Amino acid sequence: MSHSSTDIGQHPDIMQMRARYEAAAANPTAQLTDGLTLLAGIYLALSPWIVGFRTHPNITVNNLITGILVALLALGYSSAYGRTYGLAWVAPVIGVWTIIAPWVISGPNNTLGIIISNVVVGAIILLLGLANMSTGMTAAKRHTPRFGAETHTTTHPR
Numbered sequence: 001m002s003h004s005s006t007d008i009g010q011h012p013d014i015m016q017m018r019a020r021y022e023a024a025a026a027n028p029t030a031q032l033t034d035g036l037t038l039l040a041g042i043y044l045a046l047s048p049w050i051v052g053f054r055t056h057p058n059i060t061v062n063n064l065i066t067g068i069l070v071a072l073l074a075l076g077y078s079s080a081y082g083r084t085y086g087l088a089w090v091a092p093v094i095g096v097w098t099i100i101a102p103w104v105i106s107g108p109n110n111t112l113g114i115i116i117s118n119v120v121v122g123a124i125i126l127l128l129g130l131a132n133m134s135t136g137m138t139a140a141k142r143h144t145p146r147f148g149a150e151t152h153t154t155t156h157p158r
Contacts, residue, residue, distance in 0.1 A: 030135045034078035037091060037128045041070030044098060044121050051113045058105045059114060066094050066101075070125055077132055091129025098122030 043050070045067025048060040073091055099122035102110045 030132075031078065033128055033131045033135070034074050037077065037125065037132065038071055038074035040121055040124050040128060041067050041072075041074055043067070044070060044125070047117050047121065051117045053111055053114045053117075056106055056110070056114065059102060059110075059118075062101055062105055063098075063118070066098060070094055085135075088129065088133040088135075091132060092126050093129075095122045095124070095126025095129055098125060 045064050047063050047067070048054040048056070054060050070091060073087060076087065077085075099119050101122075102114050102118050106114070
């Protein structure tokens with residue numbers, strides 16, 4: 001009597017899907033998107049000191065935290081996209097938040113520098129996040145069998 005492995009990570013379908021996501025992440029366009037997302041996150045985190053609005057503590061803390069989150073997401077996408085593709089929706093949400101944050105957090109007490117910086121970098125993060133989501137959806141589509149297509153099953157000895 002032999003025992004079958006219960007490690008789903010070794011299942012051929014899972015391994016094939018991971019290989020497709022890794023191939024999608026190795027695409028030069030995906031790598032460029034990941035790199036630009038990382039730079040946008042770093043800029044967002046440092047923007048209070050670059051633009052000079054560190055005297056507005058609430059938006060400063062917000063930009064620091066959300067910038068670090070975006071940078072960490074970009075590192076995850078570039079190093080292990082097959083394991084982090086499910087979080088691809090987070091970057092566009094952070095992008096939208098970054099655009100509206102000056103008004104939500106500080107109300108009308110913003111300088112033009114805060115508004116311009118957040119709107120521009122927020123739009124960039126939003127667009128790059130949508131591009132990352134597109135990479136994941138394209139890789140998933142390639143893996144999903146089409147209606148009427150033959151599916152091959154692999155039998156494993158027990």
